[in-house]
Amino acid sequence: MRLVFFGSGAFGLPTLRHLMREHEVALVIAQPDRPAGRRRTVTPTPVAAFARDHGLPVLTPPNVNEPAVLAVIRALSTDAWVVIAYGQKLSNELLADRFVINLHGSILPKYRGAAPINRAMMDGERETGVSVITVVERMDAGDVLAVRRTPIDPMETAGELHDRLAELGPEAVGETLDAHAAGMLAGQPQDHALATKAPKMSRDDGTVRFDQTAAAVRCRVHGLTPWPGCTVRVGEATLKLLRVSDEPECAGDGPAGEILADGRVRCAPGAVRLLSVQPPGKKAMTFDAYRRGHRVPDDALVGAT
DSSP: EEEEEESSSSGGGGHHHHHHHSEEEEEEEEOOEEEETTTEEEEEEEHHHHHHHHHHOEEEOOOOSSSSHHHHHHHHHHHEEEESSSSSOOHHHHHEEEEEEEEESSSSSBBSSSSSHHHHHHOOOOOEEEEEEEOOSSOOOOOEEEEEEOOOOOOHHHHHHHHHHHTTHHHHHHHHHHHHTTTTOBBBBOOOGGGBOOOOOOOGGGOOSSSSSSSHHHHHHHTTTTTOOEEEEEEEEEEEEEEEEESOOOOSOOOOOOOOSSEEEEEEEEEEEEEEOHHHHHHBBBBBHHHHSSOTOOOOOOOOH
16 A cells, blocks of 8 residues: 555654555655754654655655645545654645544543553553544544553553553554455444543653552652653652552551651552652662662651652
């Protein structure tokens, strides 16, 4: 099949690699190159960089629905368009009379929106997956064409789950395109009454309170890692939490956020053990290593920033 691929983030790379092997990718459309990192160096998106490195034609329009851009895309003779983590809404005028599918990082109708992986982990979901859907005007509300499911490991982070889910994309998208080519594709309408939202994450989300269960603390910390990150106060200092384990039982009484003698942090109820932390400007380390190199007052509490 002859395809157009719309994508920007790394979530789409495994599927793009698969499509290059099995089909003809006539054009890749990605978000524009933008400043990134501390030095604000102009950097292409992961998809744009990959496509250029592999000799694929690439467009990076600031507005994909601008009439001149729209005309170029629609002039191509193609069999299907594949959209994965692109970052711009496609207009009805652009989509008209085209077969367009989207790979989304949740089991729809749950977690429609920009941050389905983070939000599912933060909510304590035990299972997630990817859905291939038709593209319609309402966000992530198209018919479901294929689903792949996977359990969420309590000890993995959102970044690790992101990479695992991305690897489910090639099979799900490939199956959908094959069924379309064979004239055997049948979609399942979503039950919109069951829909939940997964709004975009921001830096303001990047902290946690310890006056909740230990399991809830773990889910939030892991759901915020690696971005926007989970930053807390330890006494007067700040510290980023990268990975924790939760324990439902915690002996004795004390305030939420109390640092116990064995290095755990009291929750309400239970406690979490800080397995990996990162001080500002430093590399990741264990909390024990942090305490050896930084003075932590005996009465210090770990709390939200």
